[in-house]
Amino acid sequence: MIKNFENYKKNIALLERMAYHYYVLDDPISTDEEYDELYHQIKDYEEQNPNQVILTSPTQRVGSNVLEAFQKNKHLERMWSLDDIFNPGKLEEWLNRIYKSWPNINFTCSPKFDGASLNLYYKNGILQSATTRGDGIEGELITQNAKTIRSIPLKIPYKESIEIRGEVVITKDDFEKINQERLQSGENLFANPRNAAAGSLRQLDPKITAKRKLKFIPWGIGKNQIQKGSFFKLINEILQYGFYPTPFIKYCENIEDIQACYDNLLSIRHDYPIMLDGMVIMTDSIEAQKNLGYTIKSPRFACAYKFPAIEKSSTILSITNQVGRTGVITPVAELKPIEIEGAIISRATLHNYSEIEKKDIKINDTVIIIRSGDVIPKIIKSIQTLRDGTQIDIKKPTHCPICGSELLIEEIFIRCQNLSCKARLKESIAYFASKKALNIEGLGEKIVEQLLQEGIILNILDLYSIKIEDLLKLEGWKEKKAQNLINAIKNTRNIPLWRLLNALGIEHIGEAASKKLASNFGLEVFQKNYDEINSIDGFGKEMAASVIDFGIVNKNLIKKLFEIISPQIPQNIATKSNSFFALKTIALTGSLSKPREEISSLLESLGAKMTSSISKKTDLIIYGQNAGSKLKKGKELNIELIDEKQFKIRLKNEGIEL
Known part of the structure; x- marks a missing residue:
């Protein structure tokens, strides 16, 4: 029986220690009966003294309320994607780029777990929020679910504000148990442990998440006040705060140390209880990390040394042509289903018809397929020695499979140029109006679909011709809602140029790249040549080619949009x-x-x-x-x-x- 608040606090500390040894260290210091008895004593005291409940009490780990949906939450510092390397040669190239600026640098190497990334924000030592990676800038706020994971401490001794990042994973054995339970209850099965971890993390009922044996393994930090020091020492200090110990983390002085660490992880890849898909290499000096900075997409001070992709063979049954948002036709191979690392693969991209010709791939061919981690299944080659005479040539399409209009056939890409093609129209307009783009409030995907179905709009330009009487004829529309939408569309006039460029949905060009294009070229961006665009810091061949191609295909649309919206050029150009x-x-x-x-x-x-x-x-x-x-x-x-x-x-x- 707990008699007073001081006694209550001491028992909470004891229960936390019991839980840490049981759930994190897998080294119990009490029996299940002793743990349960103390847990219920604390719970009874809290029910009798609700004003004295400590928010970090172990009883507060499982929320009682079921959510209707997850809120969006911005990370204090962006969660970047890592550039991938796949062999010792690329490792040496990457290291040499680092050595040019930091010739005596050392590195921290850690396993790359195949799970769901999570960002934890602590302030004054207390867990404030837990947010999924999302698009790297913002994710879903899942704090109540994260609190059910025992390897996430609700409080830490570090008092400065800090984002601690890691991977939420589930063991292969626990994954199999969950799928057995789902099979018996008639639910859809998870494809692999990563899907199971992500699905468990995003349950609207925290009690369901609590039943899954999830682990949080730290691998890095986001926003923090630390300017110098060793990342290896820092991450090991963080692990002392009550987190699950990050296994196999190593301090490496040279390429030989790094390769040895990688080879060791590769050798245990299939036997280790948690799925691994590579190793993360990071400069150990925090000062060097800040100095090296980032490209548009990834940090320069870290990379992912990925494991070799797993290869299997299958048969191409047919080809489906998909039409993307920019009108590019992508051939997709429909395959005889195969299983790779727990995922059933029945489709694989062939990228473009130039690649099909180069690799001499035919329908009914036996082909080699690779899949590595999150990488989309890819066909490497056909096994021509297994051909039996039933093979059929894969012919380039001449007309759009959706709208039937004649296609523009270029050297590599084949495009549908019909801006009214249904395959690309709804998605393009919805993206154009989204928060990431022009932020036209009230013009979500369902409204776009309604406007298209009723013939109110046929393309992006038609948005600026909508009249209030057009909207009032539609089901579910009243004057206030209609006027709000028209006002929101009008408010996009004179927006910054980079927002309009981002809204166009140019392949490979996101917010950061749009800002650089606007800052460098202003309204003349689509009049620049390949070399001029490719010379922008952080740009590459694909990005430059994408801008040039988009400008050619959509020349009239761009001209009219610029006239209607009159986007504002950056101050530096003006x-x-x-x-x-x-x-x-x-x-x-x-x-x-x-x-x-x-x-x-x-x-x-x-x-x-x-x-x-x-x-x-x-x-x-x-x-x-x-x-x-x-x-x-x-x-x-x-x-x-x-x-x-x-x-x-x-x-x-x-x-x-x-």
Whole structure:
């Protein structure tokens, strides 16, 4: 019997210790009976003294309320995707890029678990929120479900605000047990342990999540106040706060250490109770991480060294042509179903018809298929020695499978150019109006579908011709709702150019890339050539080609949208032409005192165009310590060079402090 509040607090501490040893360390210090008895004593005290309940009490782990839906929640710091490498040669290339700026750097290597990523936010030592990865910028708020996972401490001794990130996983054995239970109850089976972990984490009833034996394994941090030190020491300190110990985490000094760590994980891949799909390599210096910064999509200081993909063979039964949002026709192979790592694979992309010709793939061919982690199943090649005469050539389509209009057949891509094609229209307009794009409130996917079905709109441009009387004729529409939508559409006029570029849904071009395009080229973005676009820092061949192609196919649409919306060009293009850096193509190299992303953003705001490569078109190179091949090439090409000290003086002359 618990007599008073002090006694209650002591018993909570004891119960927490019992739970940690049982659920996390798998080393019980009490019997189940002793644990249950103490748990109920605490629960009885809390029911009799509701005003004294400590929010981090073990009894508070399972919420009683069932949610109707999950709220969206923004991460304080973006959750980035990692670039993948697959062999020792690519590992050496990646390390050499790091060594150019940090020649004596060391690394932390840890397993890459195949689960669901989760971001935990602690403030004053108390768990404030738990958010799924989502799109990296925001995810779903699942705090009540996360509290049911025993390896997530409700409080930690670290008092500064911090985001602790990790993977929610389930063991292979527990996955099999869950599927057996679902089979007996007539529910759909989970495809693999990763799906089971993600599905369990997103239950609207926390009590269901609590029944699943989920584990949270930390692998990194997000927003924090830590500027220097060893990441290896930091992550090991975090593990002492009550989290599940991250296995096989290693401090590596060189490529030999890293490869040995990888080889060890690869050797236990199939026998380890939790699914692994590779290893994460990260620079150990936190200062180096901040200095190296990020590309548009991923951190420069970390990568995923993926395990070799698992290969299996199957037979191509037929080809389905899919029409994407940008009108690209993608051939998809319908396969004789096979099982790869717990997932049943019955379809695989063939990417484009150029690839089909190159690989000489036919219907009824036996083909090799690979799948690695989350990678979409991919056909590698056909086994031509197994051909029996029943094989049929795969012919390029000449007409859109959805709208029947004639297709534009290019060297690689085949496109439906009909902007009214139903296969792409609804999704394109819904994306155009979404929060990530123009944020037209009240124009969700269902409303778009209704407007299309009733013939109110036939394309994106028609949005700007909608009249209130058109909407009032529709079922479920009243004057206030109709007027609100028309006002929301009108409010998109004069929005920043980058928002319009992002709203167009150009393949490979997201928010960050749209901002760079707007900042570099303004309204002339679709008049630029491939080399000019490819020279933007962080851009690549696919991104540049995608912008060029989109501009050609949608020339008239873009022109009319620009006329209707009158997007606002960035300030740097409008007013910063007097800056020393304006209109210059600039490259950064060497170790600088500030993260490159921060310096690049500042220069772009002054009208500069950033590039990651050195050529005759480069106007200026700003270099820091340990500058390597870029500086050497710059000297050979007689490009203007200034060191960081000179750079800061130039900024100071323009009234800017770095």
